[in-house]
Amino acid sequence: MKRMVSGIKPTGQLHLGSYLGALKHFVEYQNEYDMYIFVANLHCITVYQKPEELKKNLIDCIALYIACGLDPKRTTIFLQSDVKEHAQLGWIMNCNTYLGELNRMTQFKDKQAKGEQGLTGGIYTYPSLMSADILLYDADYVPVGDDQKQHVELCRDVAMRFNNRYGDTFIVPEPLIAKVGARIMSLNDPTKKMSKSDNNDKGCIYLLDDLKKVRKKIMSAKTDDVAKVQYDPINQPGIANLMQIASAFTNESFDELTAKFDGKGYGDFKKYVADIVCAELEVIQSRYHDIVDSGMINTILENGAIKATAIAKAKLDEVQRKIGIEVK
Ligand code: ATP
Numbered sequence: 001m002k003r004m005v006s007g008i009k010p011t012g013q014l015h016l017g018s019y020l021g022a023l024k025h026f027v028e029y030q031n032e033y034d035m036y037i038f039v040a041n042l043h044c045i046t047v048y049q050k051p052e053e054l055k056k057n058l059i060d061c062i063a064l065y066i067a068c069g070l071d072p073k074r075t076t077i078f079l080q081s082d083v084k085e086h087a088q089l090g091w092i093m094n095c096n097t098y099l100g101e102l103n104r105m106t107q108f109k110d111k112q113a114k115g116e117q118g119l120t121g122g123i124y125t126y127p128s129l130m131s132a133d134i135l136l137y138d139a140d141y142v143p144v145g146d147d148q149k150q151h152v153e154l155c156r157d158v159a160m161r162f163n164n165r166y167g168d169t170f171i172v173p174e175p176l177i178a179k180v181g182a183r184i185m186s187l188n189d190p191t192k193k194m195s196k197s198d199n200n201d202k203g204c205i206y207l208l209d210d211l212k213k214v215r216k217k218i219m220s221a222k223t224d225d226v227a228k229v230q231y232d233p234i235n236q237p238g239i240a241n242l243m244q245i246a247s248a249f250t251n252e253s254f255d256e257l258t259a260k261f262d263g264k265g266y267g268d269f270k271k272y273v274a275d276i277v278c279a280e281l282e283v284i285q286s287r288y289h290d291i292v293d294s295g296m297i298n299t300i301l302e303n304g305a306i307k308a309t310a311i312a313k314a315k316l317d318e319v320q321r322k323i324g325i326e327v328k
């Protein structure tokens with residue numbers, strides 16, 4: 001069975017972008033792949049988090065994984081920091097990654113270009129930790145949204161370089177990017193990625209948002225005056241984004257959606273999208289509350305950490321032997 005690894009940062013609440021770009025696909029893949037899905041809590045502290053909020057977000061994140069359909073019997077679910085090997089291999093990967101490579105990462109470059117203050121060393125070296133997250137598990141595939149493709153490509157380069165220097169050690173993983181939903185855009189600025197770091201709450205639908213609020217955000221999503229439902233991301237980015245969302249939920253093609261709304265207004269189309277999104281979120285939210293009440297999360301994390309550690313430890317031991325930092 002081929003193996004997959006992926007992580008989601010528990011910075012704030014999970015949103016429709018992380019759901020459609022990543023989580024929904026994890027659920028589909030878990031029948032066919034040996035899945036390792038973790039909460040990337042070490043990645044999220046690259047930006048200051050209030051400790052009490054972070055703790056709540058961690059619990060919500062795990063509860064939402066399960067509410068969205070991840071099954072702890074089939075998928076190993078764990079907290080990144082519970083498997084100490086991530087940080088340790090992260091350092092070794094950092095020592096095998098060139099400054100030039102880190103300097104090319106667009107996520108970091110964008111933050112610098114925007115003049116964001118207080119950027120930490122952690123944000124800069126974040127891709128090295130991400131390489132470790134993946135390589136520890138001999139993952140064949142890494143299912144991610146479009147914005148993470150460059151990081152997975154860097155991980156491939158580092159893995160190949162390491163294998164050349166020290167002999168075959170790592171499987172060189174491939175990013176797995178969904179055809180639909182890989183880049184869900186903000187509802188009020190469809191030229192920007194939907195993101196929890198977005199300051200404007202109207203653009204982002206959180207999985208735990210009140211459903212009335214969800215409907216309102218979709219109904220007031222920014223569109224255009226072309227007045228035709230068709231897939232034209234350049235001239236009609238708002239409508240294209242809503243079509244991506246609808247298609248990711250229903251599997252309808254863009255042509256099918258265009259035919260369905262031929263001669264109808266944007267109001268009808270938005271109502272359709274709002275109905276689909278709210279129906280699925282309603283189920284997720286009700287499961288989420290049951291999971292939080294059940295107290296099952298600690299047991300899931302304990303079991304996940306035991307299973308993940310067994311694999312990660314063997315890989316780290318092999319790496320440490322090969323690079324010569326051990327005496328035994
Ligand atoms: P944010 O920008 O909201 O802080 P992020 O992308 O930095 O989110 P995560 O929440 O860890 O961080 O992302 C989890 C997964 O969801 C990743 O695979 C990421 O590529 C994907 N993802 C995040 N936002 C979107 C989006 N708007 N559209 C599609 N996929 C997304």
Ligand code: LTN
Pocket residue numbers: 005006007008009040043129130133134142143144148151
């Ligand atoms: N960098 C990712 C989160 C992440 C990840 C990973 C994804 C951390 N480690 C390993 C896939 C594999 C993000 O910002 N969304």
